[in-house]
Amino acid sequence: MRGHVLRRIFSTDHKVIGLQYGFTSLFFLLVGFSLVILIRWQHAYSGQAFPLIGSLLGEANAPGGIISPEFYNQLGAMHGTIMVFLGVVPLAFGAFGNYIVPLQIGAPDMAFPRLNATSYWLYAAGGVVMLVSFIVPGGAANNGWTSYAPLSDIAAGHGQTLWLAGMLLLIFSSLLGAINFIATIIQLRAPGMTWFRLPFFVWAQFITAFLLLLAFPALQAAAVLQGMDRLAGTSFFLPSGLVVAGQPADVAGGGNALLWQHLFWFLGHPEVYVLILPAMGIVAEVVANNTRKPLWGYRLMVYSVFVLGFLSFIVWAHHMFLTGMGTAISAFFQATTMIISIPSVIILSSLILSLYGGSIRFNTPMLFALAFMPMFGLGGLTGLPLGLSATDIPLHDTNYVIAHFHYLVAPGTIFALFAGIYYWFPKITGRMMNETLGTIHFVGSLICMNVIFLPMFIQGLAGVNRRLWDGGAIYSHAQETLSLNIPMVYAAFGLAFFQLFFVVNLLVSIRAGRVADTNPWKATTLEWTATATPPRAHGNFERPVRVYRDPYDYSVPGATAGFLAQNAE
Amino acid sequence: MEIPYTSEVRPDTGLTNPKLGIWLFLASEVMLFGSLFSSYVLLRSGAPTWPVQHEVLSVPLAALNTVVLIASSVTMVMAWASLAPHTAAVTRGDNVAEGNALKRYRLFMGLTLLGGAIFLVVKAIEYVDKFSHHLYPATNNFLGLYFTLTGLHALHVIVGMIVNAYLWGPGTRMWRSQPERFANRIEVVGIYWHFVDVVWIFLFPVLYLL
Numbered sequence: 001m002r003g004h005v006l007r008r009i010f011s012t013d014h015k016v017i018g019l020q021y022g023f024t025s026l027f028f029l030l031v032g033f034s035l036v037i038l039i040r041w042q043h044a045y046s047g048q049a050f051p052l053i054g055s056l057l058g059e060a061n062a063p064g065g066i067i068s069p070e071f072y073n074q075l076g077a078m079h080g081t082i083m084v085f086l087g088v089v090p091l092a093f094g095a096f097g098n099y100i101v102p103l104q105i106g107a108p109d110m111a112f113p114r115l116n117a118t119s120y121w122l123y124a125a126g127g128v129v130m131l132v133s134f135i136v137p138g139g140a141a142n143n144g145w146t147s148y149a150p151l152s153d154i155a156a157g158h159g160q161t162l163w164l165a166g167m168l169l170l171i172f173s174s175l176l177g178a179i180n181f182i183a184t185i186i187q188l189r190a191p192g193m194t195w196f197r198l199p200f201f202v203w204a205q206f207i208t209a210f211l212l213l214l215a216f217p218a219l220q221a222a223a224v225l226q227g228m229d230r231l232a233g234t235s236f237f238l239p240s241g242l243v244v245a246g247q248p249a250d251v252a253g254g255g256n257a258l259l260w261q262h263l264f265w266f267l268g269h270p271e272v273y274v275l276i277l278p279a280m281g282i283v284a285e286v287v288a289n290n291t292r293k294p295l296w297g298y299r300l301m302v303y304s305v306f307v308l309g310f311l312s313f314i315v316w317a318h319h320m321f322l323t324g325m326g327t328a329i330s331a332f333f334q335a336t337t338m339i340i341s342i343p344s345v346i347i348l349s350s351l352i353l354s355l356y357g358g359s360i361r362f363n364t365p366m367l368f369a370l371a372f373m374p375m376f377g378l379g380g381l382t383g384l385p386l387g388l389s390a391t392d393i394p395l396h397d398t399n400y401v402i403a404h405f406h407y408l409v410a411p412g413t414i415f416a417l418f419a420g421i422y423y424w425f426p427k428i429t430g431r432m433m434n435e436t437l438g439t440i441h442f443v444g445s446l447i448c449m450n451v452i453f454l455p456m457f458i459q460g461l462a463g464v465n466r467r468l469w470d471g472g473a474i475y476s477h478a479q480e481t482l483s484l485n486i487p488m489v490y491a492a493f494g495l496a497f498f499q500l501f502f503v504v505n506l507l508v509s510i511r512a513g514r515v516a517d518t519n520p521w522k523a524t525t526l527e528w529t530a531t532a533t534p535p536r537a538h539g540n541f542e543r544p545v546r547v548y549r550d551p552y553d554y555s556v557p558g559a560t561a562g563f564l565a566q567n568a569e
Numbered sequence: 570m571e572i573p574y575t576s577e578v579r580p581d582t583g584l585t586n587p588k589l590g591i592w593l594f595l596a597s598e599v600m601l602f603g604s605l606f607s608s609y610v611l612l613r614s615g616a617p618t619w620p621v622q623h624e625v626l627s628v629p630l631a632a633l634n635t636v637v638l639i640a641s642s643v644t645m646v647m648a649w650a651s652l653a654p655h656t657a658a659v660t661r662g663d664n665v666a667e668g669n670a671l672k673r674y675r676l677f678m679g680l681t682l683l684g685g686a687i688f689l690v691v692k693a694i695e696y697v698d699k700f701s702h703h704l705y706p707a708t709n710n711f712l713g714l715y716f717t718l719t720g721l722h723a724l725h726v727i728v729g730m731i732v733n734a735y736l737w738g739p740g741t742r743m744w745r746s747q748p749e750r751f752a753n754r755i756e757v758v759g760i761y762w763h764f765v766d767v768v769w770i771f772l773f774p775v776l777y778l779l
Contacts, residue, residue, distance in 0.1 A: 218604045
């Protein structure tokens with residue numbers, strides 16, 4: 001019995017690992033969300049004790065329940081880190097990729113099952129290190145999620161060092177995962193599953209894996225260098241003549257603080273597309289399935305995702321227009337940034353055009369997928385002024401930036417992830433999630449997210465900086481927009497409330513949901529048509545699979561059925 | 570459950586899974602060391618003064634290490650070449666070929682391990698010599714980069730040696746049961762070992778000669 005339990009925990013089956021990734025990353029999404037509720041309270045009611053649980057935050061963090069500036073900085077840094085590296089990416093890539101990709105390409109498992117398990121456990125270890133850093137003396141990292149040097153180099157305590165250690169573990173995990181995904185998609189496609197018969201979701205995961213593989217090592221290098229700065233006393237990111245707290249810093253100097261920014265954003269920008277591409281893939285699957293017609297411009301979307309992946313490596317310095325790196329370099333990076341918006345717009349437009357003429361089914365996954373499009377579009381369009389160096393100068397580091405990328409990631413990517421959970425839940429459990437609870441979850445989340453993020457554009461345009469403990473209360477230019485913080489905090493509480501509908505729905509439906517048949521959404525892709533629901537424990541397919549058709553053969557003229565499975569002759 | 574193409578080649582891609590996997594891993598390693606070499610270039614080109622590198626470091630010791638590491642790459646190829654032609658014979662159950670090939674393989678893999686060990690000893694001598702002259706990573710950015718880059722490279726040598734040692738010792742059991750897969754394993758660790766060699770071939774001129 002004990003051996004059995006261990007075999008389940010340290011399973012090498014891609015479906016078990018996918019679920020492990022899924023539940024762990026949902027937990028971290030919850031942690032990251034809790035941190036930001038504290039931040040929103042602090043902005044709205046600066047200097048007032050957090051209600052009910054304020055006293056539980058610890059006397060060092062929140063004396064009398066009032067969030068201290070030091071703790072506030074930890075909240076900001078760790079909210080970003082946890083949401084990006086421990087929440088969204090592992091859910092989008094680790095969980096959905098692991099569970100769905102092998103099924104969709106007709107593979108028995110990932111190419112390297114043991115590596116796959118290693119990847120998950122490294123991720124879990126990285127998560128534990130990040131959580132533990134909250135309870136060490138001095139608390140967690142407090143230098144922003146970007147850990148800009150030299151501040152992060154000289155930060156006291158062990159928080160930043162643990163952050164670096166945690167990041168190294170997460171990077172190893174991602175690299176192993178990326179290698180595994182690429183090898184699986186290249187090598188383990190079923191006979192007949194040619195490249196242009198891959199579902200768009202698989203393409204999105206494939207390009208995402210390349211981004212992780214080639215971009216993350218830059219942060220690996222940066223983390224090693226910053227680790228040396230912090231532990232061995234080197235000065236890679238510490239310039240000569242640095243004065244800390246009125247005292248000349250006792251270091252050799254000669255370093256370059258901008259080097260950190262270059263290395264960080266060389267990862268950081270492709271990472272943005274790591275957050276977005278799997279979401280686009282999920283939305284594409286849900287849209288094709290629920291419009292009952294092929295995706296509009298499938299090949300165009302595939303070419304676009306390639307271009308997007310390539311260009312994402314040469315736009316990173318648009319995060320650095322204010323560093324004085326020179327107009328020639330700024331001109332180059334703003335040109336590439338404008339160009340990269342073209343493939344993004346092509347993909348989004350293709351998804352919207354796919355709706356035209358479809359007989360749309362408005363189920364919960366489709367609602368989330370439909371909301372993804374305008375929300376992602378809003379986030380994308382508001383990014384253009386940040387990509388142009390002239391307009392970025394006044395907007396840089398304001399709440400406008402926060403609003404911009406949260407529209408991409410929160411009602412964008414996270415909505416797509418919800419769509420994916422509602423869509424693939426019957427595949428995983430053999431039961432349906434409740435549609436009524438799902439609709440309440442959707443409507444509530446959509447309203448609350450917009451109430452939280454839309455006012456941030458207004459605050460940002462007024463010039464309110466993004467990292468202020470008091471939300472800008474001491475600045476005269478911020479006064480007129482401060483009152484917006486009050487609806488924002490209540491919307492944050494509301495967002496938490498509406499997530500309860502999701503959590504209850506998820507947990508109850510696992511045991512008590514309506515039993516689903518093999519292919520409840522009448523989908524064409526292999527995970528629904530060639531496997532049992534829920535799929536077999538090991539091996540996935542009872543018979544060898546052969547693929548004869550394109551991924552989205554819905555409403556084929558002349559066909560008797562409304563859809564033709566990929567493995568239908 | 571068998572994963573397809575673990576030891577046989579997939580016809581349309583011409584690859585086995587492990588070979589594709591190791592090349593992908595090396596792609597990420599290229600980006601890692603590429604980032605570090607780029608950092609070196611940026612820090613050095615921005616520095617008002619830079620130590621004369623070959624006066625600080627020992628070029629003869631590094632040259633010796635270069636020879637040792639390249640030799641160990643050659644023995645690594647020979648370790649693989651001792652096995653690869655005989656996989657079919659072993660599959661047929663030819664015990665003589667199996668034993669002879671394994672003996673030659675053990676010799677060459679042992680020499681590869683020895684090369685790695687000599688490299689690390691020489692590296693340690695260099696480190697101790699620097700420390701005894703009070704030259705530490707914190708002394709200046711050149712020494713910081715020197716210790717970081719060579720330290721990370723030495724870590725790669727150690728990881729390679731651990732894998733090689735496993736394949737020299739307990740790992741050889743697979744030679745009898747799945748000879749082709751075992752020969753592929755040697756090829757794959759060989760590719761990694763050559764990469765570690767190549768990194769050193771870049772480190773040597775950049776840190777010691779330029």
